[in-house]
Amino acid sequence: MVCQELHLRGGYRLNMLPEALLVSAPGKVILHGEHAVVHGKIALAEALNLRTFLRIKPRKDEKVRLSLPNIGAERDWDVSKLQLLREAFVDSGEPTAPTPEQVEKLKVFVGFMTGSADSECLALLAFLYLYLFICRKQRPLPSMDIVVWSELPTGAGLGSSAAYSVCLAAALLASCEEITGHLREGAASGRWTEEELKLINRWAFLGEKVIHGNPSGVDNSISTWGGALRFQAGNILSLQRIPVLRILLTNTKVPRSTKALVAGVKDKLVKFPEIMNPLLASINAISQECERVLGVMAVAPAPEHYVVLEELIDMNQHHLNAIGVGHASLDRLCQVTASHGLHSKLTGAGGGGCGFTLLRPGLEQSVVEATKQALIGCGFECWETTIGAPGVSLHSESSLKADVLQALNSS
Template sequence: MADQSFILSAPGKVILHGEHAVVYGKIAIAIGVNLRTFLRLQPCDNGKVTLSLPNTDTHVSWNLHELESLTSAYYQNDLVNPLPLLPEQIEKLRQFSGIPAGDADTRILAVLAFLYLYLSIFAKSRLPSLKIVVWSELPTGAGLGSSAAYSVCMAAALLNAGSVISHCPLDGVETARWNENELDIINKWAFQGEKIIHGNPSGVDNAVGTWGGALKYKAGEITPLKRVPVLRILLTNTKVPRSTKILVAGVRDRLKKFPGIINPVLDSIDAVSCKCEHVLEEIAEHPSLSHYCVLEELFDINQQHLNVLGVGHPSLDRLCQVTLSHGLHSKLTGAGGGGCGITLLRPDTDASVIVAVLQELRDCGYDCWETNIGAPGVSLHVPSALREEILHAVSGL
């Protein structure tokens, strides 16, 4: 087992295009957003495993001898190709932790996901004493892949600590990544964590968290885009709660009621996703302002389509109005009905415009960030390369 402390991170994600249409076999483009979840793993010799999640004020600890009684349920797992998640494994963890069946609190599910990954990865070896702290820039429950970023970080950290994947050398560099085969192992284990948290996830969020960049998702098949530029955006959380399940059901009802109207809209959203994919590849090779004008038009078209599907919201309309008054273009990202929106920033967007827009949106009661999309996936960091506030957050507990 690696005996050194280390810090790693994974990005969240936004859906650039294809929301809701992806349910009907159309293309969706998911892209990494450079708001990240950070994890610090520190080996220790106190005979305990400690997990701290300061964002949710969750701090738990177990004695190793207590956890050793559970390892027999995980001994058969394959470290390279995880076996299917068994309900009885999760039930055993619930009983061990005193968690009632059916309790779906996010904090509890995060703890269960950790225990499952820890026991599965170390079942065939001696359980290590570890102190793990996880802190995130991502808001939870906003459709930005916060749980997947957590699962990716946890899988990478435990696989790294168990020497299942290589401990990346960092001599002379600020960040390092693993090879493709090792990233595939990380992704498989992260998907297991996502299943515990979400039940039946698509696998898109953890794939973006693992590989970063952008992915095309269609009918269950995930394909990384070959060349992806880093784009500047404003990310806005309207803080309006919504139910993805209810919104998806609403689109389904509208499709049944108006198939001749809604089916062409879904086809058009698919065409927007395809066009976006080509434009992103062109920007990566030969960027020009004309490409950004096309992306802006695609934002406007898709936002109108999503309103037709019935997943818009006055809070999102307000976002689009505020940004358009400054010459910027926005659309919802994710399920809609509130939630989050993204605003494209051209390379020539003046800093004063960004400051003014951020202030107006915050005056609306929204949370806003200026960030990038096309962010790198899970990465190992030299502590000195991290911003001071991040380093303090992940190492101060």
């Protein structure tokens, strides 16, 4: 795929944008450091090449339509009513965080009960918040048609809400001429400049705050920049050179409460500090060693590096079980993949949810297929994909897969 930096081609208004502007952003997996990161240790996150896609088109009928086919939601609003909302909603200056009053005002406008927090409600609130603030300088507010479709399952700890917020921020900023909205001639896809990415990320973080209240900022950052990030004590560092790794991503479909799992680790830490502190320190050392190995692999990859990565995966999974965030479904995932000579661990909160399996180079596809079928036979969902993927990107229509185009164009 041809990928070039984007360049602005003079000024334009929304009705002068291409017939359709297409944006995508990746999800994320935590390689190592989940739960330990809550206690000041390192976490390593990588961009997952299961992506969220957005199509934005101008309209001429003074309406704004948002379609979310994954959750069967579609809404449209009159621009005149949105302008009245803006006047009552948007104050002067750059927003730093959505206030509870603003969120409740949006809920009333959309028609949801106060306190409602289902996925449709939160997705609509995040869109309206970003639309009203990013487009606040437009007179009148722009009419547009937006469709968002995702390869990512929701509620699985894979950063689906962040990818949604990043896509919205990029598309709205481009439509309002705050960032570039055109590809170079002949380019299949493109990325924004560093300054433009910072702007996208800042707005996406506000969208995440509407959805989650107090997010860490990791998910929107990895979705914006792609590649890999190191996160520790609130500080986010992009890892400049990392290899792309093939994985199987498995969703056990076992629901879990992140809040309850985090609280359980904290309780154990209070009850057994001399046991838990060494475990968390050991998880931190695993993250540090993984970061070192990935850096070496980016320069001169060798088969022995994959052996080390597999050993680190096994050790961390045992540690995560020891601190109390394992689950029988995740044990089953590890047993099935181990029976095919592969190595897996949970990613994210644990207690069910998702895990990933490293696929080393040269692995026969028959082994991969047999493993996938065995996991599906357990009632799990399974995807063969990569991590270390590009961040938020602009696309030509010809560069997207047929199923993505069908999903975006049929809504």
